[in-house]
Every structure is written in C-alpha cells, then in structure tokens.
Amino acid sequence: MIHERSKADPRFTQGKLIDHEQGLVSRQIFSDEETHRRELERVFHRCWLFLGPESVVARPGDFATSHMGEDPVILWRDTRGTVRAFLNTCPHRGNMICVYDRGRAPSLTCSYHGWTFDSEGKLAGVPFYDEAYYGELDRENWGLVEVPRLTNYGGLLWGCWDPDAPSLQEYLGDMCWYFDTLCFSDDLGGLEALPGCQRYAIVGNWKFFCDNFAGDGYHVPTSHSSAWAVTPVGAAYRSKEGRGERVMVHLAPAHGLGGLSTGNGIYEADLTRAQELGPEVVEYVEQRHRHLQERLEGVPAKLAGWTWGQIFPNLNMQAFDSALRPRILALCLPKGPHDSEIWQWNLVERNAPQSLKAFLARTANRGQSGSGLIGVDDTENFERITEVTRAPMSQKLSFHYAMSLGIEGNWPGQDDWDIEGLPGFMGPHFWETGQRRFYRYWADLMDIHD
Numbered sequence: 001m002i003h004e005r006s007k008a009d010p011r012f013t014q015g016k017l018i019d020h021e022q023g024l025v026s027r028q029i030f031s032d033e034e035t036h037r038r039e040l041e042r043v044f045h046r047c048w049l050f051l052g053p054e055s056v057v058a059r060p061g062d063f064a065t066s067h068m069g070e071d072p073v074i075l076w077r078d079t080r081g082t083v084r085a086f087l088n089t090c091p092h093r094g095n096m097i098c099v100y101d102r103g104r105a106p107s108l109t110c111s112y113h114g115w116t117f118d119s120e121g122k123l124a125g126v127p128f129y130d131e132a133y134y135g136e137l138d139r140e141n142w143g144l145v146e147v148p149r150l151t152n153y154g155g156l157l158w159g160c161w162d163p164d165a166p167s168l169q170e171y172l173g174d175m176c177w178y179f180d181t182l183c184f185s186d187d188l189g190g191l192e193a194l195p196g197c198q199r200y201a202i203v204g205n206w207k208f209f210c211d212n213f214a215g216d217g218y219h220v221p222t223s224h225s226s227a228w229a230v231t232p233v234g235a236a237y238r239s240k241e242g243r244g245e246r247v248m249v250h251l252a253p254a255h256g257l258g259g260l261s262t263g264n265g266i267y268e269a270d271l272t273r274a275q276e277l278g279p280e281v282v283e284y285v286e287q288r289h290r291h292l293q294e295r296l297e298g299v300p301a302k303l304a305g306w307t308w309g310q311i312f313p314n315l316n317m318q319a320f321d322s323a324l325r326p327r328i329l330a331l332c333l334p335k336g337p338h339d340s341e342i343w344q345w346n347l348v349e350r351n352a353p354q355s356l357k358a359f360l361a362r363t364a365n366r367g368q369s370g371s372g373l374i375g376v377d378d379t380e381n382f383e384r385i386t387e388v389t390r391a392p393m394s395q396k397l398s399f400h401y402a403m404s405l406g407i408e409g410n411w412p413g414q415d416d417w418d419i420e421g422l423p424g425f426m427g428p429h430f431w432e433t434g435q436r437r438f439y440r441y442w443a444d445l446m447d448i449h450d
Contacts (some may be wrong), residue, residue: 002319011397018443023402025439030205031390035446036337038271043313043447044069048149048152050331051075051157052314053193053345056102057083061119061402064102066343067160073147074098078119079106085147085159097144101197117144154184155265156329174251174423176312180295182305182320183327185399187291189350193362194326204382206334207315209342212378213310213317214256215248215328215434218403246307247417248431249375249424254441256434259307261321262418266304270323277324280353285323288349294396299327302418310434312441326360338386401439404431 003073006287008014010022029035042086049068052075056064063076065088072088074097089405096113107124109116116125119145126137149160151168156448169176184190202209211217249257267289274282296302305321319325326346333341346364348357388394404411404427411428419426427433 008202009413011029011398012023012396017448018439020399020440020443021438022216022403023400023436024398025401026395027389027397027399028240028395030207030386031395032139034336036205036334038446040069040353042447043442044071044334045161046165047313048151048165048168048447049160049313050149050162050311051085051159052197053191053329053347054083054152054155054157055192056197057157059104061104061106062102063098063100063105063108063119065098066101067331068147068161070334072096072109073159074144076119076121083152083157084119084121085146085152085157086144088284089143089145090110090115091123091144121146138364154179157190169268171253172255173253175255177423178251178257178303179262181303182292185295187289190349191327192350194348195333196365198342198365200275200344202342202379202382203334203338203342204340204379205337206332206340208382209330209332209340209378210310210314210316211435211438213258213308214254214312214438215250215258215310215432217248217258217429218432219378237295245390246429247419247436248427248429249306250423250427250434250437251424254438256305256438257309257311258434259321259420259429261306262300262301262306262422263304264415267323278353278355279357281324282360284353284356288323299422301418301422303422309438310438324356324360326364328364338390362410399437401432404428405435405436408433 004383010024010383010425013019013024013026016024017029019025051066051068051073052064056062056077057077060077060079060081063074066073066075074082074086074088075086077083078084086097088096088098090112092110092115093112095110097110097117098110099111105119107116107118109125110209112128114125118124123139123143126133129135129137139371147159147161148163149165149168153160153168160168165171165224188253231244241269246261249260251257270285274285305319308316309317311317316330316332318330320327323345326348329345329347330380331343333343336343346360348360352360397427402419408427409425411431414426417426426434
C-alpha cells in the first residue's frame, strides 16, 4: 500500500503567503529573493527606522554610521548643532564616503576621486575643479542625499525616507505612552548609551529575529532553559505563578511588548539586590520607583516594565523591567533574504549613579548578545531554520502561528489580571497574536492579500 498526502494537508500553503484566518505564514517569504527586494522598497522605505542613540553624535562634527534597511547612512551633527542623516554614498561614482563606525570631522572626503562634503552635506571641494570641469559643475545639486525625515525622540534618532509618512509619534502610537512613562522622564535625565555598539552577524531572515521579539514567549522555557537554570530570573519564570504575572501586548500598527509586568515585585527584587551595590544605588532605585508611581497616578494598573519588545519593522528591545539591568536596543539589519546583522546598544538612565553605570557596563553582554547566555540560543535556532527553509520542498510548507487564535481579547481568567488602564491589546503569556499582527501589517505594506 502506498501512502499519499492529502491535497488539503494544512501544513502546506495552499497557495497563500499569509493566511490570516488560519494563522499560517508561508516559509517562502523568508527565502525568496524577489520578496526581499520588494520589502526593502515597501517596508524599509516607508516605515520609521531607528538609526541610533543621539549620544553617539553628541558634539558638533560628531558622526556615526548606521543603516536604513540595506542602505548605509551617516549620522552627522553639523557645525550649527543640528543632527542630520545622509546616504553614505558619493553622488559622483557611488563610493562609500564614510568608512569609519564613528568619529569627529568637519568634512568627509571620498577616497576615489576626492570629492569633499561638509557636515551639512554640501559639496565643499572638487579636485581640479577648473581643469576638469572648467568651472561648470553645479555643486549645489551634487551634495550628499539627505534623509528627508529625521526625528529625535527621547534621545533616540529615527529616520524615514517617505516624505508623506505620518509623524514618528503617530507611527509609534501607544508605544509612546510606555516610553514616556517608563523611559524618557526628565526626572532621571532620559537615556544614554554605554560606550560601544556590539555588532554580530547571524544566519537568518530579519523577520525571524523580529517576530521573536514581537510576541514569542512560548520559546523561552525550551530555547533558554540552560540560561534560566543558572540565573535568578529563571526560577520565577519556570513557575506557573511567575509566568502568570506577565502579559503580552500588541500596539498598532505592528509593535509589541512581551513579559509586561505590574505591581511591586520587580521593584522589591531590585531593592534587595541594590543593597549589595551600595547606598547610592539603593537611593536611586527608590527615587526611580517614586517617580514612576507619580507618572502612573490615575492609572489603576501600576506598570513595572516589560522584558522584551519590538518596534516594527526591525528595532528590538530587552530588559525594560529592572533598574539594575541595561536596557538593550538590538537593531536587526537585513543582509539579503538569508542573513542579518545585529547592532546592539546598551542604554542607562543618564542620572544613574556612576557606580551603577560601571556595574551595568560589566554585566551588559551576559544575556542578549552575540556571546551571552540568551542571544546564542536564538541565533542557533534561526540558523537551523534557515538551512531547512531555503530548500525547495520546505518552501511549500507553512509556519504555524495559530496559538491563541480563538481567544483573542477574551482569554481564560482575563478579568483577574492587573492591566486596567494600560494601552494596547492584551493577551496571556503564551500567545501568537502579536506575531500574527506583525505579519498582517507586513502583508499590507507588501500589498499581499489572502
């Protein structure tokens, strides 16, 4: 007897790239070259993109390189103090203008033919201008291409290529409430980056990394079991009670927060640990908690923070739930359909004690990093998924994102959760609603319909 697969086998795509009703996503969108090319235009050229902390270009003349999708850009504070962003390519013959990660200079010169540009992007110098161009080159129109939309929000720099896109605050939506409440308070001076930007390459489509931060709490007990076995956080997470105190949040259009917690549990744990770091750290933890309670006045649920999060399309966050861990921003840059690069900054509150900043600098890369306890678990998974998914037969299959599909907005025991007054669409710790909505918005931008 020969077994034949049913044509209605739900594991296969049935011709759909995104099946919203069934919670299925075709594996093809993670490997197809044409899909990748289209999303660079339709996703990364339309959305607001995180470029880096403002503190990396603190003084006039400071510059730092970044990317918008696969387009390299230069962040540069001009001599008047204005931060600008330019496409990192010479208008003459396309050579990369800035080859350094960061530095300080009043001008940058192309190493190919010597065209020189000032910090406002103007073409300031052309070798042999009279002999080669006979004085007829239109310098005004051959400066660097400037990113048309650049915004500083809470010390974080964002850019957008689309001049008709909504403002950054409109794009972030309710995420602004969470940032303003927990992160960008003037009481503590806002956020600044610890020195250095960790960069590491991973094998895997950028969407693997980002949808993982958009709402996947399900992988944690399995993928990170070894890390949790040797960390204090793990004991709480492994318990049903520890998981039950944390919720998942979807924020329109496609942002997400994971492991959001309320109440005083994290504060009390921080306070106990701060005793080991000295009285000034204890005072800081207490002051930070007082300021947070003041900002939460009138909100029934008392926000403590979130463990991880994602801002569509490619900014990922971790450790926004404790005063004693650096807040991690991990930018996932696409490098073709099968490869990505992570640029990671560790942020601290500007007015935190120097002793705490030194402690956070020493411990920053133990978890989510290229060499930490957490990051390597995820990237190994993505590498194996990529190896399988790029093969022809595997691309006919769907990924299953149907968890919590039937209980959206009404999960068992929902009324017992302390979430009243918090913005966003909430769900239990184990759900895939955030990931489904991530791909729904992606499909809308790509003009892909059921």
